[in-house]
Amino acid sequence: MPTTSTTTSTTDRQRTPMWTAAWTAAPQAPSTGFTPNWSQEGFSHQSVRQVVRVTAGGDRLRVRLSNAYGTSPLHLTGATVARSAQGAAVTEDSVRHLTFGGRLSASVPARAELRSDPVELAVGPLGSVAVTLHFAGTTGPATFHAQAWADTYRADGDHRADPSAAAFTGVTQSWYYLSGVEVDAGRTDGIVLFGDSITDGFGSTPGANRRWSDALAELTGRPVLNAGIGGNLVLNDSAWYGERATARFHRDVLEQPGVSTVVVLEGLNDIGFSEASEEPTYKPAPVVTAAQVVGGYRQLIRQAHSRGLRVVGATLLPLGGSDHWGAHSARVGKEINEWIRTSGEFDAVVGLDRALADPADPDRMHPAFDHGDRLHPNDKGYQVMAEALADVL
Structure with a gap:
C-alpha cells in the first residue's frame, strides 16, 4: 500500500532525529460483522473524536490516517489533537490544529495512508490524547478498526476544536481512519x-x-x-x-x-x-x-x-x-x-x-x-x- 508523507524541513530533521510509533490500530475494511459501528455509513458533516493511550512520550507528535480500504480519495476538512480529559472532553489549552503539508485540509488517496505534519504537544508515556477529525462532506464507507475496547465519539457539525463533550452524543467502540500516533521520542x-x-x-x-x-x-x-x-x-x-x-x-x-x-x-x-x-x-x-x-x-x-x-x-x-x-x-x-x-x-x-x-x-x-x-x-x-x-x- 502506498504511503503519502508530508515533507519534513531541515529544522524538523535536526530537532527530530527519529520518530517512534507510540500507538497503532490495524486497519480493516468496512464491515457490519461486529458490534454496531459506523464503518458502512461513514461520516457526513460530522466530527469524530477518538481517544488513544500512547506508550511513549515526546514533545511533538504526528498522526497517521489510513484510507487503506477506500475506493476514492478521503477528503478531510480538518483535524485537531489534544490531551484527553474525561470521556469526549479535552483540555482546552492543549488543542492543536493538525496540518498536512502546511494545510489544514487534506486528501488521503484511495488505498493509501497520510501522516500529518509534526505538532508541538508534550505527552508523557501512557498519556491519553484525543484526535478529532472533521468531515464537511460525505466520506462513504470508512476504513476502520472494529474492536477498540474504548469509546469513540461523534458529533454533528464542526467540533474539532470544541473542548466540551456535550456535542459528542454518538458513541461506538471502533476506531475510524486513525491508524497511528508517533512521537519524537527517538526510541x-x-x-x-x-x-x-x-x-x-x-x-x-x-x-x-x-x-x-x-x-x-x-x-x-x-x-x-x-x-x-x-x-x-x-x-x-x-x-x-x-x-x-x-x-x-x-x-x-x-x-x-x-x-x-x-x-x-x-x-x-x-x-x-x-x-x-x-x-x-x-x-x-x-x-x-x-x-x-x-x-x-x-x-x-x-x-x-x-x-x-x-x-x-x-x-x-x-x-x-x-x-x-x-x-x-x-x-x-x-x-x-x-x-x-x-x-x-x-x-x-x-x-x-x-x-x-x-x-x-x-x-x-x-x-x-x-x-x-x-x-x-x-x-x-x-x-x-x-x-x-x-x-x-
Whole structure:
C-alpha cells in the first residue's frame, strides 16, 4: 500500500532525529460483522473524536490516517489533537490544529495512508490524547478498526476544536481512519504484538486499557504497539477479519518506526474456525495442518529478519471447551506449540499455553484467567500473559 508523507524541513530533521510509533490500530475494511459501528455509513458533516493511550512520550507528535480500504480519495476538512480529559472532553489549552503539508485540509488517496505534519504537544508515556477529525462532506464507507475496547465519539457539525463533550452524543467502540500516533521520542526499542482477538483485547474491560499490550507497556516502560485484529488468520483473508497475517505484516509491523521486536500470537482461528460451524457469525476457514501454519510463521520470521527485527513466538493458548475446540484443533494445536517451542526458528519463545493452563486440565484455560468463553482471557489473564512475555524480552 502506498504511503503519502508530508515533507519534513531541515529544522524538523535536526530537532527530530527519529520518530517512534507510540500507538497503532490495524486497519480493516468496512464491515457490519461486529458490534454496531459506523464503518458502512461513514461520516457526513460530522466530527469524530477518538481517544488513544500512547506508550511513549515526546514533545511533538504526528498522526497517521489510513484510507487503506477506500475506493476514492478521503477528503478531510480538518483535524485537531489534544490531551484527553474525561470521556469526549479535552483540555482546552492543549488543542492543536493538525496540518498536512502546511494545510489544514487534506486528501488521503484511495488505498493509501497520510501522516500529518509534526505538532508541538508534550505527552508523557501512557498519556491519553484525543484526535478529532472533521468531515464537511460525505466520506462513504470508512476504513476502520472494529474492536477498540474504548469509546469513540461523534458529533454533528464542526467540533474539532470544541473542548466540551456535550456535542459528542454518538458513541461506538471502533476506531475510524486513525491508524497511528508517533512521537519524537527517538526510541528504537518498540515492541509490536501481532495477532488476533486475543491480542486485540477481546474480553478485557472496555475503556480500562487492560489488553496484554497495555500491561506489557506498564511492566517494561517500552513502546508497545497492538497490531491485533479480532478473528484474524495466518493463512486466509476474511471480509470480516482482515487480510491474512502474512499479507498485512509489512504494513502493520515493518512500517512502524522505532520497532525492534515483534511477538507473533496467531493460529488459533486457522485451526479453530473449522470446528465452529454452528456459530453463525463465523465463516469457517479451510481445514489446515500444522505444517501449513508453520509455513505462515516462517514467512513472518523471514519478513521480520529482513528488517533486523527480533521475533518472539508465542504458543497458542489453551482452547479446550471453547467453540474452537475439537479433535482436529486439539491435535494440530499441540503440534504447532511443539514446533514453536523446539524448532529454534523464533529468536525467543513465550509459553503462554502453560502460563494460562488449568493445572487440573492443561487443555483448558485456568478459570481465574478466563473471560467466560474458554477462549479469551480476562484482565487477570492478560496481565499474566504480559508478565510471561516480559521475562523473555
